[in-house]
Amino acid sequence: MSAVTRPTRKVALAVAVLAVIGGMTACSSASPAPEGSGSTGGTLTTQFAGVPISLNPALGGSGGSAIFTSLPYDSLIYQTGDGELIPDLATDWTLSDDNTKLTLTLRDGVKFASGEVMDADAVKASLEYAIDAGGGNARYAGPVDSIEATADDTVEITYSSAYPDAPYYLTQYWSVGQIIGPDGLADPDSLLTSSDGTGQYSYSASDSVTGSTYTYVRNDDYFNPDAIQYDKVVVKVIGDPSAVSSAITTGQVDFGSASPTTAGSATAAGLDLVTAPFFTWGLTMADTQGAISPELKDPDVRKAIAMAIDRDSLANALDADFTHPNGQIGADGIDGYVDGFGFEYDVAKAKSLLADAGYPNGFELTVLTENILDSQTTISQAIAGDLGKIGITVNLEVKNSVPDFIQAALSKEYPALIWPVVGTNSAQVLTNFTQPGVTNPFGNTDPTLDDLYGQAQSSTDAAARSELYEQITKAANDVAWFAPVISTDNIFVVGSKVENVTASALNPNPMPQAPDAQYAWKHAAE
Amino acid sequence: MVRLIVNRLLLSIVLVVISSIAIFFLMSLVPGDPARSILGAAATPDSIERLRQQLGLDQPLLAQYGSWLLGALRGDLGESVFTGDQVVTLILARVPVTASLILLSTLVIAALGTALGLLSAVRGGVLGKVLDVVSLVGLALPSYWVAILLVALVAVALRIFPATGYFAFADDPGRWLLGLILPVAALSLGGVTIVAKQMRDSAMDVLARDYIRVLRATGVRESSIVLKHVLRNSALPSLTVVGLTVVGSLTGAVFVENVFVLPGLGTLVTQATTSHDLPVVLGVGVFFTLFVIVVNLAIDLLYGVLNPKVRVS
Numbered sequence: 001m002s003a004v005t006r007p008t009r010k011v012a013l014a015v016a017v018l019a020v021i022g023g024m025t026a027c028s029s030a031s032p033a034p035e036g037s038g039s040t041g042g043t044l045t046t047q048f049a050g051v052p053i054s055l056n057p058a059l060g061g062s063g064g065s066a067i068f069t070s071l072p073y074d075s076l077i078y079q080t081g082d083g084e085l086i087p088d089l090a091t092d093w094t095l096s097d098d099n100t101k102l103t104l105t106l107r108d109g110v111k112f113a114s115g116e117v118m119d120a121d122a123v124k125a126s127l128e129y130a131i132d133a134g135g136g137n138a139r140y141a142g143p144v145d146s147i148e149a150t151a152d153d154t155v156e157i158t159y160s161s162a163y164p165d166a167p168y169y170l171t172q173y174w175s176v177g178q179i180i181g182p183d184g185l186a187d188p189d190s191l192l193t194s195s196d197g198t199g200q201y202s203y204s205a206s207d208s209v210t211g212s213t214y215t216y217v218r219n220d221d222y223f224n225p226d227a228i229q230y231d232k233v234v235v236k237v238i239g240d241p242s243a244v245s246s247a248i249t250t251g252q253v254d255f256g257s258a259s260p261t262t263a264g265s266a267t268a269a270g271l272d273l274v275t276a277p278f279f280t281w282g283l284t285m286a287d288t289q290g291a292i293s294p295e296l297k298d299p300d301v302r303k304a305i306a307m308a309i310d311r312d313s314l315a316n317a318l319d320a321d322f323t324h325p326n327g328q329i330g331a332d333g334i335d336g337y338v339d340g341f342g343f344e345y346d347v348a349k350a351k352s353l354l355a356d357a358g359y360p361n362g363f364e365l366t367v368l369t370e371n372i373l374d375s376q377t378t379i380s381q382a383i384a385g386d387l388g389k390i391g392i393t394v395n396l397e398v399k400n401s402v403p404d405f406i407q408a409a410l411s412k413e414y415p416a417l418i419w420p421v422v423g424t425n426s427a428q429v430l431t432n433f434t435q436p437g438v439t440n441p442f443g444n445t446d447p448t449l450d451d452l453y454g455q456a457q458s459s460t461d462a463a464a465r466s467e468l469y470e471q472i473t474k475a476a477n478d479v480a481w482f483a484p485v486i487s488t489d490n491i492f493v494v495g496s497k498v499e500n501v502t503a504s505a506l507n508p509n510p511m512p513q514a515p516d517a518q519y520a521w522k523h524a525a526e
Numbered sequence: 527m528v529r530l531i532v533n534r535l536l537l538s539i540v541l542v543v544i545s546s547i548a549i550f551f552l553m554s555l556v557p558g559d560p561a562r563s564i565l566g567a568a569a570t571p572d573s574i575e576r577l578r579q580q581l582g583l584d585q586p587l588l589a590q591y592g593s594w595l596l597g598a599l600r601g602d603l604g605e606s607v608f609t610g611d612q613v614v615t616l617i618l619a620r621v622p623v624t625a626s627l628i629l630l631s632t633l634v635i636a637a638l639g640t641a642l643g644l645l646s647a648v649r650g651g652v653l654g655k656v657l658d659v660v661s662l663v664g665l666a667l668p669s670y671w672v673a674i675l676l677v678a679l680v681a682v683a684l685r686i687f688p689a690t691g692y693f694a695f696a697d698d699p700g701r702w703l704l705g706l707i708l709p710v711a712a713l714s715l716g717g718v719t720i721v722a723k724q725m726r727d728s729a730m731d732v733l734a735r736d737y738i739r740v741l742r743a744t745g746v747r748e749s750s751i752v753l754k755h756v757l758r759n760s761a762l763p764s765l766t767v768v769g770l771t772v773v774g775s776l777t778g779a780v781f782v783e784n785v786f787v788l789p790g791l792g793t794l795v796t797q798a799t800t801s802h803d804l805p806v807v808l809g810v811g812v813f814f815t816l817f818v819i820v821v822n823l824a825i826d827l828l829y830g831v832l833n834p835k836v837r838v839s
Contacts, residue, residue, distance in 0.1 A: 051608065051797055053564055134573045136565035192610045209619055210611050211797050212789030237797075238690070238787050246677050246689035247787065253690075401800065404558040436570075 039523050044230040044498070044512055047238045047247065047256030051211050055203060056191040057178035058133035062140070064257070064490075064509040066173045071216045071233055071513060072113070073178035073197030076104055076123070079171040080519045083424065083506025088172070088515045089118060089179055089198065097460055099162035104170075106153040110223045112181030113196050120149030126179045127157070133188070137175040142166055162457035164465065165428065172511060200228045200513045212237055227517045245493070254495040255512070255521070260319035266493040274501050275322060275489040276508035277331035279420035280429070281379050282484040283309075283367065284439045287415035291442065295363050296415055299480055304353035306343040306483035308390045314382045315486050318375050322489040329421065329429045329476045331487035333505025336426025336469025343477060343484065350390045362391020368414035370405035371398055379485060380418050409438045420488075424506045426469045426476070427456045433481050446479050499524040530826065538819045542812050546598070549811040550591050553804050559583070560607045560802040581607050594808060603812065604805035606798070613809035616794060621813075623692050623790035626702070627779055630710045632772050635717035640757075640764060642718070643725025647733060647760075648752055657722055664719025670781035673712035677785060680708060690787035709786045713778050717771035724767045728760035762833055769825035773818050 052068035053061040060069040078088040090104040110118040124147050131141045142163040148156045157166065170177035184196030195203040201216035208215045214235040218228060236253060238244050245262035247253040249269045258266055263273055283305065290297030311325030324332065327342020354362065365387070369380040377398075384394035397414065399405040409417050419439055423429035432439045434449060452475055456468035476482065490508040494501050500522045503510045514520040561577040578584050582593070597604055603613035646657045681689035687708050693701040732738065733756055741751050780792035787793075791810050798806035 051801070053608070055609075059564075134565075134576055136573070138573070139570065189610065209789045210606075210609055210616055211794055212787075236691075236787065240784060240787075242674065242677075243690055243785060243787050246682050247691070249682050250685060250689045252688060401556075401558050402563075406562055407559060 040229050041231045042523065043232040043234060044255075044521065045234045045236060045253050046512060047236050047244055047253050049237075049239050049244075049257055051237050052214065053136070054192070055195070055214075056133070056188055057175050057180060057197075058130040058138075058188075059135040060137075060175055060178075062137050062174050066175075066178075066509070067235055067511060068214055069175075069178055069197075070172040070199070070511055071201040071235075072195035072199040072203050072219075073180065074110075074199045074515070075172040075174075075177035076170040076179065077167050077177060078515050078519075079168070079173065079507050080514065081502025081504060081507055081510055083504050085167055085171065086516060086519070089123070090170075093167055095164065095166065095460070099164045099166075099458055099460060100159045102157045102159075102163075102166045103150075104155045104157070106155065107223060108153060110198050111221055112183070112198055113194075113202055113219065113221075114181050114183035116182050118179065118181070118198050119152050120155045122182055123155050123179055124149045125182065125185055127155075127176060129180065129185050129188075130176045130178075135175050140169045140174050141176040142169060162454070164457055164459070165425075168424065173507075173509065198223070201233055224515055224517075227513070227515055227520055229517070229520050229522050230512070233512060248493045248495050251495060251497070254498045255501065255510075256493055258491040258493045260322045260491065263322065263491050263493065271496065272494040272501075274492045274494055274503050274510060276503035277324070277333045277487050277505040278490040278508045279422055280326055280329060280331050280484055280487045281376075281418070281420045282329075282482050282486075283383055283416055283418055284433070284482050285416050285480070286409075286440060286442050286444070288444050288479075288481055289442060291415075292413070293363075293365060293415035295357075295359060295365070298357045299478075300353045300357045301359065302480035302483070303343075304350040304357070304390060305387060305392065306477075306480055307346045307350040307353070308392075309343075309383060309386045309483060309485055310345050311485055312345070314379065317382070318378060318486070318488075322491055323375075324487045324489075326484050326487040327477075328473050328484055329433075329482055330423060330426045330473060331505055334424055334426065334429070335466055335506075336429075336473050338470050338473050341474065341477075347389055354390055354392075359391070362393065364393045364395060365416060366395045366397055366414060368397050368399070368405065368408055368417040369419075370402060371400060375488070376418060383418065383483075383485065406438055410441050412441050414441075421482070426472045427453055430472050430476060433476070439482075444481060446475075448475050449479065497524050498522070531823065534819060534823045534826075538816060541819060542598075542815050543595070545811055545815045546595065546808055547591070549808055550594070550804070551587070553799075553802070553807055554587055556799075556802065558802050560804070563801050564608060594805065598808075598812065603809040606806050607803050608801055613805050616806060617791065617809055617813055620789060620791045620794050622694065623788050624779055624783070624792060626695065626706055627709055627713060627782070627788065627790060628772065628775055630706055631713040631717070631775055631779075632768070634710055634714040635721055635771055635775075636768050638714070639718045639721025639768070640725050640761070642722035643727075643764070644729055644752065644757060644760075646722065646726045647729035647756075654726065657719075657726060661719040661723040664716050667715065668781075669712050669716060669778040670785060672715055673709065673782050673785040676708045676712055692786075692788045692790075705786075709782050709788060712785070713775055713782050716778075717768075717775065720771060721764055721767050725760060725764045728763045729756050732756045732760045758832065762829065765825060765828055765832065769821055772821050776814055776817065 048064060048067055050065065052065060055068060057069035057073045074089045076088060076090040078086050080086060089107055089110065091107050092105040094103050106120060106123060112118060127147050131138050131144060143160040145158045145160045150156050181196035184191050193205045200219055200222045202219050204215045204217045216233045218231045222228060238247060241259040241262045244256040245265055248256050248266065248271060267273060285296050285302050287293050287296045295301050311327060315323045315325040328338060330337050369376060371377045380396055384396055387394050399408055408414060421429050421432040421439060430449060430453060434440065434445065436443060452468055452472045456465050456472065459465040459468060492510065498521050501510050512521040561574045561581060561583060565574055565577060582590060594604060605612055606616060642657060646654045677689050680686050688705050692705055695702040738751060741755065780796060783790045783792035784796060795807060795810040
């Protein structure tokens with residue numbers, strides 16, 4: 001008798017345990033989200049790969065990392081996923097004919113989390129604070145000469161030189177445009193544990209775990225309640241692409257970034273991908289004066305290097321779906337991209353150019369790179385291998401962290417380096433090589449490029465400016481400071497409970513909230 | 527016993543100072559600059575220098591360390607250079623996660639390892655050989671790899687357990703346990719096999735002793751012999767191994783927490799290390815050092831409980 005009953009009890013116990021586990025699992029995926037498209041409420045859980053640089057918007061990050069501050073802080077202007085600029089705190093804005101003065105008309109009846117009214121004085125104070133706070137993005141405020149509150153609802157920003165991109169840099173992706181309330185400005189340290197913006201959400205420190213989970217709760221005083229789609233937004237910090245993939249596949253996270261490798265498993269699981277051209281990777285030949293590598297002083301040598309790189313093979317090797325061969329400074333889709341233009345792969349011509357320049361047997365070139373970002377190791381090795389075909393021996397100096405790489409790049413000890421550039425038009429991309437920074441440590445300047453850049457900045461006609469952007473693209477290849485290689489997409493995985501996520505070359509970092517509901521992420525139809 | 531505890535506490539101060547010196551100067555050798563990490567590639571040299579001064583990074587290394595040590599002796603471990611949060615606050619917020627992981631893992635290692643080892647010693651035969659093989663495999667498999675495998679198979683493919691995340695015990699004990707099952711399994715596998723192997727060898731040694739034969743000859747029940755005599759006498763060496771695996775599981779926890787996205791001390795110290803957040807790295811280092819001291823003290827005290835000879839000495 002007992003021989004029969006004991007196994008039966010064990011089986012029953014096992015079934016009970018599995019039932020409990022199954023029930024608990026079912027509970028774990030349940031979220032109090034409303035059902036179906038068009039409904040609002042519930043929780044949106046999204047992912048970002050790194051911790052926020054700061055929760056104070058003036059010191060925070062740009063691009064995708066702006067999610068930590070753009071949820072609680074409205075920007076003056078909002079950029080949609082398609083790249084269009086639409087009203088946010090500013091209902092209207094105009095640039096003067098010479099692109100040196102931006103006049104913003106502010107929305108009426110908006111209040112900060114503290115209860116203070118958002119007016120011209122508050123915006124002026126916030127803009128001035130962001131410029132002076134010492135954040136890494138302060139430079140994108142532009143050549144600001146003065147900021148004036150000319151009326152309760154009007155702010156005028158005067159620039160010392162033409163700055164046509166001013167409205168773009170006042171969007172939610174840049175620190176300067178996210179407006180902080182007077183109370184927050186009076187006590188900036190308070191912005192690390194609470195928020196004082198006008199945004200759809202308020203930061204909830206009590207529901208957050210620093211470095212891991214950042215929780216934002218609905219702001220019931222938001223100026224357009226109909227635009228709010230979720231009661232709560234949770235941003236989880238998950239750096240490992242595999243963990244991101246697992247979390248989205250199992251429904252624990254609704255949106256997250258992906259690598260080419262994990263994108264495949266996401267699509268196999270029936271999830272949607274949103275992609276947008278982002279980085280252009282290439283070899284920056286910074287030492288154009290030949291201070292360290294005299295060979296790089298010759299433009300023909302630089303062009304030979306650019307022509308020796310087999311872009312198609314590298315793009316295929318990395319991932320043809322999300323990596324695109326590119327022979328010009330900007331990615332396909334940005335303003336100034338020229339169809340069919342770019343450095344061609346021609347080893348024979350590259351060798352000929354090198355021989356004519358006096359280097360028939362090539363030379364040695366030290367190239368700085370790092371091994372953290374995306375596929376940089378593969379790109380670096382491919383460039384080194386291709387340059388070997390024309391006799392140039394590349395000595396790769398690999399850094400193991402981004403800060404270390406930046407420090408080395410600025411040291412002026414490396415004649416060339418591998419690093420991605422990005423911008424929504426070719427003039428923005430060009431500034432990577434004409435303004436001081438990682439990709440221009442030696443302070444290169446070129447009168448033709450400066451002239452074209454100046455013309456583009458001053459131009460008030462969109463078509464004429466686009467034409468100038470294209471000329472910049474071509475002129476950049478003429479000086480050949482940068483040997484572009486590939487463009488890579490930003491890849492995002494969207495869970496089954498979310499829809500209306502858009503991204504483009506002009507805006508490759510989707511954000512969930514928007515001042516107008518038609519641009520916001522929404523609950524997907526069941 | 528009191529003297530033992532006092533001695534260990536005194537030793538802990540010395541160890542904390544030594545380990546903090548080691549961490550501080552090793553971190554100073556790591557290339558990179560926190561100010562540059564914070565401000566990014568677009569920052570100007572002026573703004574970087576200004577931030578370096580604000581953070582005290584322009585001071586000589588010895589001065590920086592001295593300042594930290596003085597604060598630490600007062601219980602102030604400083605602030606994160608990134609978030610401005612108190613290091614103590616950051617650590618305390620993460621302790622429940624890592625403590626849950628380590629505690630459950632220790633229980634699994636001790637209970638399952640002991641049971642398997644004892645069973646193998648008593649039953650012998652195929653089970654013993656299987657345990658030998660599994661022990662080797664368990665030792666060879668890194669917890670990080672096991673964690674990824676468990677996520678792919680059990681969480682993503684079978685959807686039995688959550689792939690990532692942590693729930694506080696106070697909020698929902700059921701989801702707390704559910705979320706920790708896979709991480710604990712990944713973290714315990716190696717320890718279970720080591721303890722089982724140690725337990726088996728010790729128990730077989732005890733089983734071969736004369737007094738066991740005498741007990742059997744006098745008619746004492748086998749279960750009583752195993753549980754009262756063999757288990758107690760073979761537990762001491764296993765206890766040492768359990769202690770070592772608990773200390774070793776700190777390292778494993780760093781990896782496992784990252785795979786399962788658990789907001790514990792492992793992920794905190796990983797983020798802090800990659801971003802050159804020295805106060806946080808030092809704070810976690812001090813905490814880990816104290817943890818090792820406490821575990822060793824607990825093992826010594828347990829030795830005394832299990833072995834009267836140790837108590838007397």
